[in-house]
Amino acid sequence: MLQRREIEESPDSPATLPFPSGVRVLLPDEAARRRAIEYRVVGLLERAGYREVILPILDFADCYDDGASSVPGRASYRLVDRDGELLTLRADFTPMVARALAPSLPTDAVTRVLYRGDVIRCESARLGASREYFQIGAELIGDAAFEADREIVRLAIAASGSGVTLSCGDASLPRLLEEESATDRDAASLLERLRRGTLEVADLVTCRATQSVASRFERMAEEVEASGAQMVAVFDPDDAGGYYSGIRFRIYRRGSNAPVARGGRYDALYAKYGANVTAVGFTLSVDALEVTP
């Protein structure tokens, strides 16, 4: 009989172990594909006036607690520094960009930045999901108008490639409807439909509080379809989680149900870091683009 120890023991040196699950090596062919995508997308953003910021991979964990990140604290790697400070590996670019830019942002001008790099996450994934993601993103800061949302959506679609579907919701709906539902029975019934996932754009027109959201959706749908992409309006009751406060979108390529880009508006995020400015942005998952050519 084979002893359990003999089955479990590896005869080889640990140096020949594969890399841990969730990370991967890009050999020259794959690395070349990633670089090609990176050059194309960074070029697109630079031509649109976005300038690069380079951010550190380590930061204080405390800065991203209490909902300042869309990645829950338990999904980020944390470590204790030599001084006893709790640090975190970058798990979400958007709040870090806000924290990095807030001290020096002009309040009377629009700022456009792009970033690229890895985020590291330790989500409790079942199917060997990645832990290291390469992202490229853009932030348009200081412009609360519909035109800013449209610029970010256009860039996100252009970065994602042709024939994509934009799935678009709005994180302000639960708050708008809750405020209104005390006095307006229509709003209360819309709120209930939102919770069930059965709310549609046509419903938003019937309620005073949400009419402006409805008209923004109609304008956005025209823009998106003119650009050759398809738009689906989706009101997910959980979209209000995290820092989002307005439009929230995801972009899918045909045949794949993993989004290649996601983004939205977060008008209160920069205030947490001391700057009273609005912001809208998107992040492209370069890994997802690599697997769906």
Add this chain to the structure above:
Amino acid sequence: MSRPLRIALPKGRLLEPLLARLRAAGLDAPSAEQIASRRLVFARGGFEWILVKDADVPVYVEQGAADAGVAGLDQLLEQRPDVLEPLALDLGRCRMMLIAAPGAGPLATLPRAVVATKYPRFTRGWLLRRRTAAEVVELAGSVELAAVLGLAPYIVDLVETGSTLRANGLEAIETIAEISARLIVNREAFRLDPARVRELVARISALAIPDEREEVACASSN
């Protein structure tokens, strides 16, 4: 996406009543014999039906291998999958309870109590929320036996009628959660084609618990 919506159904005691209720609601669902045939994916009535172990339904739906499914709230509380939960169904209703061996007394009195359960993650979270220090022993089944034989003075398990407890002299201490089956939906399936998901929810809403709104609200705050 052009393929039909794929719906995962749980093997086990819930299956027969669930299929009967789906047919009564006007869905052309397969029979239990058809769905248990050697065909792993059964196409019928405009849907694809798959049959998996009840604890695997949340995995299939969360990962998108199925677009929707029916899963017990007990499994959702244990696994915490990132899925939509549009409906609580009037099926598989029971209670998640704290149960004690004879003479074990209230849980709080022991300095380090031992609790046996099939739901270790949920039980640890519940113990933390009620500020109770206890060790959790994970078992795969027959959890009552752990209390009867002294492996653990307490168990956390589902109770339907309470007859097993009475037959073994066990004491139900408190109800932790009211359990029922839930319709769950993959998030990306909803985001890519909300109209199809809305239609499915509308067709299955005949199976919903009439006053399910409060229950859904308290489940999502857990």
